Amino acid sequence: QLYMVTLHSPLGTVIWQFTTSTTKLPTRNDANSIQTQADSTYGKKMQQMQTTYPWLENLPLRTPDYFVAFDTSTNTFIADIYPTAGQYQNTQAAAIEDQIKKDLQKLGIDITKYTFSWTITPVSE
Numbered sequence: 001q002l003y004m005v006t007l008h009s010p011l012g013t014v015i016w017q018f019t020t021s022t023t024k025l026p027t028r029n030d031a032n033s034i035q036t037q038a039d040s041t042y043g044k045k046m047q048q049m050q051t052t053y054p055w056l057e058n059l060p061l062r063t064p065d066y067f068v069a070f071d072t073s074t075n076t077f078i079a080d081i082y083p084t085a086g087q088y089q090n091t092q093a094a095a096i097e098d099q100i101k102k103d104l105q106k107l108g109i110d111i112t113k114y115t116f117s118w119t120i121t122p123v124s125e
Contacts, residue, residue, distance in 0.1 A: 001020050002017065003018055003020070004016070005017070049072065052072075053070070053072065055107040055108055061100070066079060068104070075114050076114065076115045076116065078119075079116060079117065080121060081097065081120045083120065083123070084122065085125075086125075097116075
């Protein structure tokens with residue numbers, strides 16, 4: 001079916017046209033088959049994630065000093081660090097980074113296999 005819309009305004013006339021078509025709706029069996037395939041694909045992906053990253057269920061890590069998550073698409077730990085603002089904030093941030101690495105290693109993670117993305121946000125006392 002062809003449709004045409006004409007819009008008149010003081011600024012001019014605009015004509016817009018489009019065509020629609022009918023599609024066959026899936027049957028209940030088709031829908032069930034599609035859902036079964038999606039469930040299987042999802043299950044396999046989750047099983048692969050569990051095998052590759054068995055520690056992932058322990059993340060994110062949160063303390064008053066930091067938040068750490070993991071991006072599976074880039075194999076990167078995303079770490080937000082919250083040192084106290086002031087002249088020692090860089091030293092404190094480095095100590096927090098070290099603590100994060102130790103905490104990840106306690107979970108059995110070989111941190112040498114992954115990259116880190118650090119965001120440092122100084123906070124007031």
